[in-house]
Every structure is written in structure tokens, then in C-alpha cells.
Amino acid sequence: MPGIPLVSRETSSCSRSTEQMCHEDSRLRISEEEEIAAEESLAAYCKPVELYNIIQRRAIRNPLFLQRCLHYKIEAKHKRRIQMTVFLSGAIDAGVQTQKLFPLYILLARLVSPKPVAEYSAVYRFSRACILTGGLGVDGVSQAQANFLLPDMNRLALEAKSGSLAILFISFAGAQNSQFGIDSGKIHSGNIGGHCLWSKIPLQSLYASWQKSPNMDLGQRVDTVSLVEMQPCFIKLKSMSEEKCVSIQVPSNPLTSSSPQQVQVTISAEEVGSTEKSPYSSFSYNDISSSSLLQIIRLRTGNVVFNYRYYNNKLQKTEVTEDFSCPFCLVKCASFKGLRYHLPSTHDLLNFEFWVTEEFQAVNVSLKTETMISKVNEDDVDPKQQTFFFSSKKFRRRRQKSQVRSSRQGPHLGLGCEVLDKTDDAHSVRSEKSRIPPGKHYERIGGAESGQRVPPGTSPADVQSCGDPDYVQSIAGSTMLQFAKTRKISIERSDLRNRSLLQKRQFFHSHRAQPMALEQVLSDRDSEDEVDDDVADFEDRRMLDDFVDVTKDEKQMMHMWNSFVRKQRVLADGHIPWACEAFSRLHGPIMVRTPHLIWCWRVFMVKLWNHGLLDARTMNNCNTFLEQLQI
Amino acid sequence: MSKITLGNESIVGSLTPSNKKSYKVTNRIQEGKKPLYAVVFNFLDARFFDVFVTAGGNRITLYNCLGDGAISALQSYADEDKEESFYTVSWACGVNGNPYVAAGGVKGIIRVIDVNSETIHKSLVGHGDSVNEIRTQPLKPQLVITASKDESVRLWNVETGICILIFAGAGGHRYEVLSVDFHPSDIYRFASCGMDTTIKIWSMKEFWTYVEKSFTWTDDPSKFPTKFVQFPVFTASIHTNYVDCNRWFGDFILSKSVDNEILLWEPQLKENSPGEGASDVLLRYPVPMCDIWFIKFSCDLHLSSVAIGNQEGKVYVWDLKSCPPVLITKLSHNQSKSVIRQTAMSVDGSTILACCEDGTIWRWDVITK
Incomplete structure (x- = not known):
């Protein structure tokens, strides 16, 4: 951290006023394990500080208007x-x-x-x-x-x-x-x-x-x-x-x-207008012992003591900045009041406690636990790569809200427990699966029921009786809090309830418009969007039959490739090398038996290579594999 | 897309009745106030050749044609949905020979009624819009095919309630499908026509395994691997307007658009290249005052004559066995003024039924000399 580092204090050596400043007695004895834990908790500062460093570095060329104005004012004030x-x-x-x-x-x-x-x-x-x-x-x-x-x-x-x-x-x-x-x-x-x-x-x-x-x-x-x-x-x-x-x-x-x-x-x-009137101003810090330095720096008006709290506020590190500078972005804030505005507004990932006595001005800094700990320690993503990492917290909160809202309006039946059971991953996956994707099925019967959502914590009988959406909402609000305690039971019950809602309504397959059996509604499998390979193969063959100037083997080759590409979803140019190797492996035994086919395949690979879709190495791999089969 | 070959001029029939046969009105029933869209004799079961069924509104009614022009009502079914309006009805059979009646209409749900037990055997759900025609495969009367406003044709197994195949997609119809008909001898083949003015011939040969599978399917019908057939084997454009009825006549096709005539034409398919081919119009059967859509004609079991009603309540009966076409007779009655939506000829052609938009059924019987 910038600024002048002081000894990480076991505050005993400090004066009474200092002890008052850091009111809890940090003389506590800590074991080695605790020391490691303390180190780790101190490390939690790294990410926000690093973030602010990035922001500061970006602002060097184009500083904020307010900070520019402030800078001019400070300069004018300090003109001798x-x-x-x-x-x-x-x-x-x-x-x-x-x-x-x-x-x-x-x-x-x-x-x-x-x-x-x-x-x-x-x-x-x-x-x-x-x-x-x-x-x-x-x-x-x-x-x-x-x-x-x-x-x-x-x-x-x-x-x-x-x-x-x-x-x-x-x-x-x-x-x-x-x-x-x-x-x-x-x-x-x-x-x-x-x-x-x-x-x-x-x-x-x-x-x-x-x-x-x-x-x-x-x-x-x-x-x-x-x-x-x-x-x-x-x-x-x-x-x-x-x-x-x-x-x-x-x-x-x-x-x-x-x-x-x-x-x-x-x-x-x-x-x-000179910056310092204290006689100490001309002294350098080098030849003064740290204990007297503390005394000196308190005397200077622009010096502010920053106490960084960590390890559940049991320990703190202290540093001092001059000229009311911010320790994170080094902006001179002109006065303690300025600092008081600057810190919370610009560095909102940290908590600040301002502390003024006759002797010193101090700021107690601590991490905002609720935003930081979860987000910062969640994954080891380098903030350099994920610069907008921190703002995601807000988005998440908003999204949660909208999820709740949409679940009240829409037919997302499984959502009730999904929003509330973030921690229970195993279940949320399950409920996700049992949910009906709205695009895949449509419902003809009971459209009016879609507005009804099951509030957690009410019995199925209640659900059927309360048709009024407002009533449902109010219940949902009041049961939110107690839900945490009764989570396990509610999961099972809400699962049952979702089931019963699914049972009440008739669902239809999207393509065939055939009514779905309940078993199908509740099953994981949904093949509606899949291509019917039998029909597609049949149609492909019929299309190829139209060609007059193509031999039978060529047609078969084309058909094999077409159906392979369709089944494996070979879509991009970059898939081609993989597709060629896989095709050689899959159809190798057949092709080896009919040399005409193998030649068709080779010519086709050469074509692909001509177009730059296939590299020579892959083509070589395919051919060596086929040669091995031929032996 | 096929072309009409030149050089073979089609022969137009003369509107002068030959009066080889003559018919007289023997009965008239006012079924209700709602228009009747379909009347069909049972051709599937020799025991019930005299039985016919009508469809109109949310009602399906079975009658028995007795001697001396008498008609007795056998059964009547009303759909629980008052909004339902049946457009079409067809006879079918269970695997054990039970006669079924399959009817569909504006709701798109096909009701399969087991006539013996007088219950609904299956409700076939799948069409996204109204069903315009249902036909039964005479060689395998458990298979029915349906033409729908949703631009698709579906093949069903009424015994198991399975939707076996869907004929729609890239090569399918581009507008409402109005009529379908199974080929009389080629079990894989059927023709469909519709508002996109085309007549398409489809083949199920490659998918026949699924048809067979549908008979042995014991699992839930909705789990059946329904296949989409996207390309017909032949597409003909011999009409320039809505084609609302087509019937196989051997390998030829009788079809009608809204141009006051029925055409007999030959689809000339190329053996190895599906989709290509030509069509040759052979004969034309003029039907005056018949230029609104959804008027369907019918033939007797032996395809010796065809009967069609028109907007003025008249029925034209053409001889199909003669060339040039011979108009057998024109049936008219001073009280029959309403649009005749469909006619039904009895097995031997001795009785002609006509169902009208005013909810009446007219029975004409041949006068034996």
C-alpha cells in the first residue's frame, strides 16, 4: 500500500490516545495457525486495492474534473x-x-x-x-x-x-x-x-x-x-x-x-502559503526512530493515519499519508473533510470510520464483508482479466429480483425453490430439469392458471384454493424468512407441488402436437428439437438420387458424409479436421472393403485441403489410419 | 411440378342427359337447421351397405336406408363441445371388424366412434386446425387419413389412436388441404389436394414399417415415433383454383376445382425420379352452377358413375364408363334449392343421397322399368 508503513502494531507501545483510537486490545496472543488465518484475511485487501490501482492508472491521463479542480485549488493555496x-x-x-x-x-x-x-x-x-x-x-x-x-x-x-x-x-x-x-x-x-x-x-x-x-x-x-x-x-x-x-x-x-x-x-x-509551518518539515524521515516519527507525523496537519482492520477486526496495519492524500489513489483531498467525502464515494468496497482528535486525524478502514468476502474469495480470477468483476454483485441482486417477479407472472413452475435455494446445488439442478422450458411445449388447456405460482411453505390444498395472485404474493413475502429454517422440508413439498401443477395441465409435443403423457412431461428427455435422422437420411438419399452424372459410390460417399455431418453437427470450418478423422474412424472398415469409396473419400479430403479447410497433417493421419485398416 | 402435355385434347362431355337411368325423389329428411357437410354410405362392411352417416353441426347421425324410400335413424351422437362443427365423416373398422365412424371438423379433433358399443373409441388430437376430409384405407380399414387446414395430412391408426405419419413440410401443401383419397390398389399411395391448387401424390412405402409398428404399439400413443414426410412423389397443377375434391379412378384421378367441372386425368410419374412427371387431362365432366368450394362428389363402389350436387340443389350424375362422357341424368326438384355439399351413392348406384346446407337430406332412387 502506498504511504509510509508503520510497524504492524501490537498496540501496547502506543500512547493512551492511540490505544483509544484502536479501541480493542490487539495484544491478544495468536497462535501460528491464527497467524496464517490473519495473513489470509489481510490478503483480502489485495483485490480491492488492486482494482483501485487499475482505476487510478487509467485516470492518470484523464483525471476526473472534480479532482482537477481540487488540484488547482490546492496549488493556489500553497503558492508562497x-x-x-x-x-x-x-x-x-x-x-x-x-x-x-x-x-x-x-x-x-x-x-x-x-x-x-x-x-x-x-x-x-x-x-x-x-x-x-x-x-x-x-x-x-x-x-x-x-x-x-x-x-x-x-x-x-x-x-x-x-x-x-x-x-x-x-x-x-x-x-x-x-x-x-x-x-x-x-x-x-x-x-x-x-x-x-x-x-x-x-x-x-x-x-x-x-x-x-x-x-x-x-x-x-x-x-x-x-x-x-x-x-x-x-x-x-x-x-x-x-x-x-x-x-x-x-x-x-x-x-x-x-x-x-x-x-x-x-x-x-x-x-x-508554504505547505508546512512545522519545523519538522525540513527533516527527512530517515534518521528518526519510528516511535518519534509517529509523534512527528501527527504534528503535521495534512497527515492522516489509516488503520486497516483485518482478521475480524482483531488486528490492524497502520500507515500514514501526507497532505490528506487518499492511500489508494493518492489523490490529495485538501482537507480531512475532503478525504471524508472522497473515500466513501470513490472506494465503496471498503468501510471507513473517521476519527478526529486534537492530536491526529485517523481513518479506520475495514473490508465490507457482505460484498467482499463472498465475491473476492469466490474464485481466483485475476482482476486484471476481469476488471468489471465487482459490479456483478449489483446485477446479481437485480436479476434475482426480476427472477422472483417473473416467476410470479410467468409459468416457471420450478422457480420458487430455485431462487431461494442457492446453496443447495444438487436440488437446484434437479428442479431446473423438471422445469418446463416455455419454448418447447405449448399448452392449450388451462391458460388462465399460468399466472398462479406456488408460494413456498403452503400446502397443495392452499394452492388450489387461492386463485388470487395478490394473495399469493403476500404469502410469498411473509414466508421468505422462515423458509431458510424449513428448507429441507419445503424442497420436497415444493417438488410435489410442481408435480401436481404439471399434472393438472395437458402438455403437447411441439412438432407432432400429440398430447404428452405425464411421464414425458416429467422426464428429462426432450427430443422435440432433434432432427429425425431416419427421415433426413431418406430425404438426403432421394435428393442424391436426382443426380445423373454421379456414380453410385460417389452418391454413397456423399450420403455418408451428409448424414455424418448432420448427426455430429459439424457446422464451422474449424470442425472439419476433427470431422475428417472421426469419419475415417467411423466408416474406415466399410470404406476399406470398397476401394471405390476410399478413393472418393480421399478425393473429397483433397478438395477440403484445396479450400484450406483441412490441414495436411490431419489428412495424413486419416490416410495412415485407413492404410492400417487395409493391411 | 408436372406439365399438361399437349397434343392430347381432353374430351368434354355433353350436358344433354342420356337418361339411361332415371331417379325420383323418394324421401326428404330435415335433420336440423344446421348445414350438413357430409353424407357417406358404408362400403367397408357388406353387412351394412345400406347404412349411411351424416355430419353437420356438432352432430353425427347414422341412418338405415330401407326399401320403398324409407329411412330410419339408427344412432345420433352430439359432441359435448357446442362449438364443434363437423365437416367430414368416414367409416372405418376395428381390427376385430367393429364398424367405426371417424368424424372431424372445425375443432381439429377427430372423434372415433365405436358404433357397436355406441361410445367414443378414440379422440385423435394433433391437427392444429380444422379437419376438412377424412378417408379410410379400404384395404386396411384401421388406417385413416385426414386433410387439415393446418396444411398437413396425417395418417392415423384408429385402433390404437396413433398418429403414424405427418405429410407436411418442404414439399407439402402451402395452404389448406381440402381433400385426400387412398389409392384403391396401391396401399402405400394416396392423393391430396387443397387450396394451393395442387394435387399431390404421396408414397408411404419407405415408412411402412412405422405403419406396421402402429398396430403392435402397446405403449402410450404419444410416445410413438411419428415421422414427418416432407416430399410427395408427384405434384400436379392442373387446376388454377382451389381443388376441393379428388378421388382415384384406377390409376387416374378425378378432381374438381371451382370451375364447374370435374376432370379425369392421368398422373404420369417417372419411375426413378420422384417429384417429376407430367399429367394428362383426359375427360371433362361439366357441372353447371358449381363454382363455390367445398362441394364434393361421390361414386358408387364399382366406380361406374359419379354424382355431384351444385349450388342450386341439382344433382348431376355422370357415367364414368363411357367416352366421350355421358351425362346419365340431372336430378332436380322444385323444393331442392339449397347448396348440396356432398352426395352419396349406394354400392350399386341405385340410391343417391344429397345433403344440403339447409340441413335436409334428399333420397333419390332409381326408377326400375
């Missing part, structure tokens, strides 16, 4: 990225001054042209601006932090090297910009401009600090506190379709600005 949060940490201490800065715009922007163009020192492009409104926003909604998503560290390194990415802080509050009357709300739309305070933190520096922190790639949060100095400037905002550009012009004369304001900004970054 950095969540960055920016907020003003010194806002409360700074008091009024900082308060003035609000609303503060924070942008993650990319420098478009590193060289200052004309009057503007820098042009940045951004897609989203976060507004920090401080303690009390205009509309009463307070927004204290700005969130950004950054790619994972490896990809961020490239961005950082280029140095074009930066976090911009823009505040209109502290600037003398009244003459433009900029409405702060308009910064999102339209081409506007105005005086403001601004500052930036290049991503490069952030990256450097993140890189230094050792726990960043283990998923720990890294906080960086930096002081930014807000400087006055003139900005112009341009919005072109999706892209928004902000152009910043730092005044050449710094004196125009009022005193610069300093703001303390905390930037915390956290890497998310």
Missing part, C-alpha cells in the same frame, strides 16, 4: 507569497501632529523613469492606493493599516535588485494646498494635482532586512520599524485606464516647505 502590513506605529504618541497627516495615502508603486523628466523628479505607477484615516475616519470607518501582497522571497529578490519598487506615503493634510482645493477623495479619479507631503521607503531596504531575519522563511512574522520624513512636494495624478501614475515634483527650493514631519512606520511581513 509575502503578506506585508504597513501601519503608523508612532501615531498615538505623536499626537496632533501625526493626526494632521491623515488621511494618509500609502501606495506600492513602481518607478517608471528613473531619470527626472522635465519638471517632475519622478513618475511612479501604481494600481491601488490605501488610505489610512487614523483614529476617526471621515465616514466613521477607521482604517489603521494597509495590506499588500508581495511575491515570495526568491522572486522579490529580482524586484529588490532593480530598485524600482517603493512604498510611497502621500499626505495632503500638512501641505498648503488650499488654492487648488484638492478634494482628497478625488485622488482616485481624474487627473488632478496639488501640493502635498510625501515620503518613500524603497523595497530594496525592506528586502535586505527580511533577508537577514532567520525565521522569515519558516513563516514567522518580521516587523521592521522605520522613521520616514514627510517632505513637501507637488504631485500630479494621471489615470489612464487600469494604470495610474503619480508624478512627483520636489521643489528646488526647500524653504518653501514648512518643517518636515517625521512619522514612525511599522512594516510587518509574513510569508504565507
Whole structure:
């Protein structure tokens, strides 16, 4: 089985919780014989597992739609990225001054042209601006932090090297910009401009600090506190379709600005989406002892313990899969809940018991005894050859039903015991024989009676009295259960009853339309479909007599062959070699006495050989046999 | 399939009565309201040459023909099945000489009545549809042959109730078989005709062992190895419409279709190739107003004359011993208007009975000069 095998447990070594998980004490002492029996019962898993392997292999090229969707979702969930949060940490201490800065715009922007163009020192492009409104926003909604998503560290390194990415802080509050009357709300739309305070933190520096922190790639949060100095400037905002550009012009004369304001900004970054946060994830399993491995693997969220029960649930084998994978088809199910849906729906030959505690998620697996044991152990058919083997169970059930139904409607008199006595083979064969094949005989008298079926467990007297089919059906239903106990008696009685039904009705031979004696009705022999060889021979001879240009011997040969072929039912080309040998043996003594006949036979064999119906070896065999007779 | 040979023109008889003999109505019996389909004299047993039997509805009645035109009813049997309608009846004999009467009709079941004990001796079941004619082998009167709507002809042993042979299949009739007749001297041979317009001659020679076996069979009749005979030895197409009656006349055959005439023709079989051969129509006996089917003719025991009724209730009596054919007489009576289904001639031809669709039996007796 796939997954990581664990020791086949005598569960004593496990912790209390494990023992709870596999509640029966498997410390039971088992003898060698029992061990063999246990092995055998474990082997019962082989066939369903093999079946699921076949199905899985077929699904590799063309996976199920649902599983494909699930796969994409899992991938998306596991994509590594950095969540960055920016907020003003010194806002409360700074008091009024900082308060003035609000609303503060924070942008993650990319420098478009590193060289200052004309009057503007820098042009940045951004897609989203976060507004920090401080303690009390205009509309009463307070927004204290700005969130950004950054790619994972490896990809961020490239961005950082280029140095074009930066976090911009823009505040209109502290600037003398009244003459433009900029409405702060308009910064999102339209081409506007105005005086403001601004500052930036290049991503490069952030990256450097993140890189230094050792726990960043283990998923720990890294906080960086930096002081930014807000400087006055003139900005112009341009919005072109999706892209928004902000152009910043730092005044050449710094004196125009009022005193610069300093703001303390905390930037915390956290890497998310990595599959494992546990420190054990980087360890390999090789150098850890199995007992501690059990502890480790329980710690990981995607690990699920599978307990395979066998030997009447007395023993179990355990294995663990990662990432909520199914142990049979290796499909990752994303969550324990997903596993819970996947297993019963896809692997319905097994029973699953789901078990969740704080420490672990476990699934107890056992074979569905009622479907499996009988079918799987019935015969040693390789499931590779019989792939659709398992579905037959359902068909069988349906067929049984329809048999019961048809026996209620049709004139299958022997069916009552046949359906119910599956185990009693000797009898079912007998009842099969005594049944009347409906095609072979037809009945002229008592057609109305054909709807009546004898329910098991009622006496012949009852049968005659109850003509109502509904009544018969209800009796049949109620006597089904007790029938098992009284089987033996009922067989004999139902046999008698079938007999009496057959006696009541007149049957006729199909060809001659002669009435059948009861003895014939009940006998095994039914020769109605057989060809009447006497008549057929007579007619064949008469047909051959019509030939004018054929000698007497040839006619006799033809007749012998025709009647042989008819009697032995030589129908296919493939029968010919056998037929030739058998014909030589059967008619050899006659043919040896008349050499003309033997020559006719040889010529005929040559003809057969000419047509590719007879091989040379068989022809040789026939001729050597005839030669031996001639001596 | 045989062909009519050219060059031998058949001779048509003249409808002018010669009045060699003349008959007069001596009796008329109204048996019932149901049509009578068959009337037959007993030719098998010299003790009972005067006895005849009629069949109609579900009733079979035996009469004795007395002198002076008197008729006395002897026995009457009514089938328990009211739906039964007998179409045909024939005399037969048990092995110990007991006279039997075998009758069949729409139900397809042949009732064999032992006349002496006045009981049903056997009921022969097997035909899948109505029985149109029953004939008895005069040389072995335990054998009867039946023609049926189920397109088969069956040979039975009435003594043991065994169905010996079935003549049907690949070479058999393709439509209802209406009439059968045993060859008078060749015990293996019989002729059958029917709605498929053909007349077939069959041989049982190869199967005679089964016929013999049927006499000694002591087991259940249904276990008898009934054989199918599929090919006749001769098939003639001399008629173009339903052939509803045929009788052997020596090695010749008298047959009638619905074309107002009876033909006398000779089947010319080739000795070694069955199925092939020719037929030669020799004489034609015109019967006016006789173009509906199921009108049967009859001959006296010596085959010297043939009598046939027609739709208008008239009877034509032809001399079979003369060539060209001579019409002996035409029997008509102003009260006889109904269709005459069958006639019966007494052994010497002195009495002619006619059974009609209105349920009457007419008796004509020859006027002795």
C-alpha cells in the first residue's frame, strides 16, 4: 500500500490516545495457525486495492474534473507569497501632529523613469492606493493599516535588485494646498494635482532586512520599524485606464516647505502559503526512530493515519499519508473533510470510520464483508482479466429480483425453490430439469392458471384454493424468512407441488402436437428439437438420387458424409479436421472393403485441403489410419 | 411440378342427359337447421351397405336406408363441445371388424366412434386446425387419413389412436388441404389436394414399417415415433383454383376445382425420379352452377358413375364408363334449392343421397322399368 508503513502494531507501545483510537486490545496472543488465518484475511485487501490501482492508472491521463479542480485549488493555496502590513506605529504618541497627516495615502508603486523628466523628479505607477484615516475616519470607518501582497522571497529578490519598487506615503493634510482645493477623495479619479507631503521607503531596504531575519522563511512574522520624513512636494495624478501614475515634483527650493514631519512606520511581513509551518518539515524521515516519527507525523496537519482492520477486526496495519492524500489513489483531498467525502464515494468496497482528535486525524478502514468476502474469495480470477468483476454483485441482486417477479407472472413452475435455494446445488439442478422450458411445449388447456405460482411453505390444498395472485404474493413475502429454517422440508413439498401443477395441465409435443403423457412431461428427455435422422437420411438419399452424372459410390460417399455431418453437427470450418478423422474412424472398415469409396473419400479430403479447410497433417493421419485398416 | 402435355385434347362431355337411368325423389329428411357437410354410405362392411352417416353441426347421425324410400335413424351422437362443427365423416373398422365412424371438423379433433358399443373409441388430437376430409384405407380399414387446414395430412391408426405419419413440410401443401383419397390398389399411395391448387401424390412405402409398428404399439400413443414426410412423389397443377375434391379412378384421378367441372386425368410419374412427371387431362365432366368450394362428389363402389350436387340443389350424375362422357341424368326438384355439399351413392348406384346446407337430406332412387 502506498504511504509510509508503520510497524504492524501490537498496540501496547502506543500512547493512551492511540490505544483509544484502536479501541480493542490487539495484544491478544495468536497462535501460528491464527497467524496464517490473519495473513489470509489481510490478503483480502489485495483485490480491492488492486482494482483501485487499475482505476487510478487509467485516470492518470484523464483525471476526473472534480479532482482537477481540487488540484488547482490546492496549488493556489500553497503558492508562497509575502503578506506585508504597513501601519503608523508612532501615531498615538505623536499626537496632533501625526493626526494632521491623515488621511494618509500609502501606495506600492513602481518607478517608471528613473531619470527626472522635465519638471517632475519622478513618475511612479501604481494600481491601488490605501488610505489610512487614523483614529476617526471621515465616514466613521477607521482604517489603521494597509495590506499588500508581495511575491515570495526568491522572486522579490529580482524586484529588490532593480530598485524600482517603493512604498510611497502621500499626505495632503500638512501641505498648503488650499488654492487648488484638492478634494482628497478625488485622488482616485481624474487627473488632478496639488501640493502635498510625501515620503518613500524603497523595497530594496525592506528586502535586505527580511533577508537577514532567520525565521522569515519558516513563516514567522518580521516587523521592521522605520522613521520616514514627510517632505513637501507637488504631485500630479494621471489615470489612464487600469494604470495610474503619480508624478512627483520636489521643489528646488526647500524653504518653501514648512518643517518636515517625521512619522514612525511599522512594516510587518509574513510569508504565507508554504505547505508546512512545522519545523519538522525540513527533516527527512530517515534518521528518526519510528516511535518519534509517529509523534512527528501527527504534528503535521495534512497527515492522516489509516488503520486497516483485518482478521475480524482483531488486528490492524497502520500507515500514514501526507497532505490528506487518499492511500489508494493518492489523490490529495485538501482537507480531512475532503478525504471524508472522497473515500466513501470513490472506494465503496471498503468501510471507513473517521476519527478526529486534537492530536491526529485517523481513518479506520475495514473490508465490507457482505460484498467482499463472498465475491473476492469466490474464485481466483485475476482482476486484471476481469476488471468489471465487482459490479456483478449489483446485477446479481437485480436479476434475482426480476427472477422472483417473473416467476410470479410467468409459468416457471420450478422457480420458487430455485431462487431461494442457492446453496443447495444438487436440488437446484434437479428442479431446473423438471422445469418446463416455455419454448418447447405449448399448452392449450388451462391458460388462465399460468399466472398462479406456488408460494413456498403452503400446502397443495392452499394452492388450489387461492386463485388470487395478490394473495399469493403476500404469502410469498411473509414466508421468505422462515423458509431458510424449513428448507429441507419445503424442497420436497415444493417438488410435489410442481408435480401436481404439471399434472393438472395437458402438455403437447411441439412438432407432432400429440398430447404428452405425464411421464414425458416429467422426464428429462426432450427430443422435440432433434432432427429425425431416419427421415433426413431418406430425404438426403432421394435428393442424391436426382443426380445423373454421379456414380453410385460417389452418391454413397456423399450420403455418408451428409448424414455424418448432420448427426455430429459439424457446422464451422474449424470442425472439419476433427470431422475428417472421426469419419475415417467411423466408416474406415466399410470404406476399406470398397476401394471405390476410399478413393472418393480421399478425393473429397483433397478438395477440403484445396479450400484450406483441412490441414495436411490431419489428412495424413486419416490416410495412415485407413492404410492400417487395409493391411 | 408436372406439365399438361399437349397434343392430347381432353374430351368434354355433353350436358344433354342420356337418361339411361332415371331417379325420383323418394324421401326428404330435415335433420336440423344446421348445414350438413357430409353424407357417406358404408362400403367397408357388406353387412351394412345400406347404412349411411351424416355430419353437420356438432352432430353425427347414422341412418338405415330401407326399401320403398324409407329411412330410419339408427344412432345420433352430439359432441359435448357446442362449438364443434363437423365437416367430414368416414367409416372405418376395428381390427376385430367393429364398424367405426371417424368424424372431424372445425375443432381439429377427430372423434372415433365405436358404433357397436355406441361410445367414443378414440379422440385423435394433433391437427392444429380444422379437419376438412377424412378417408379410410379400404384395404386396411384401421388406417385413416385426414386433410387439415393446418396444411398437413396425417395418417392415423384408429385402433390404437396413433398418429403414424405427418405429410407436411418442404414439399407439402402451402395452404389448406381440402381433400385426400387412398389409392384403391396401391396401399402405400394416396392423393391430396387443397387450396394451393395442387394435387399431390404421396408414397408411404419407405415408412411402412412405422405403419406396421402402429398396430403392435402397446405403449402410450404419444410416445410413438411419428415421422414427418416432407416430399410427395408427384405434384400436379392442373387446376388454377382451389381443388376441393379428388378421388382415384384406377390409376387416374378425378378432381374438381371451382370451375364447374370435374376432370379425369392421368398422373404420369417417372419411375426413378420422384417429384417429376407430367399429367394428362383426359375427360371433362361439366357441372353447371358449381363454382363455390367445398362441394364434393361421390361414386358408387364399382366406380361406374359419379354424382355431384351444385349450388342450386341439382344433382348431376355422370357415367364414368363411357367416352366421350355421358351425362346419365340431372336430378332436380322444385323444393331442392339449397347448396348440396356432398352426395352419396349406394354400392350399386341405385340410391343417391344429397345433403344440403339447409340441413335436409334428399333420397333419390332409381326408377326400375
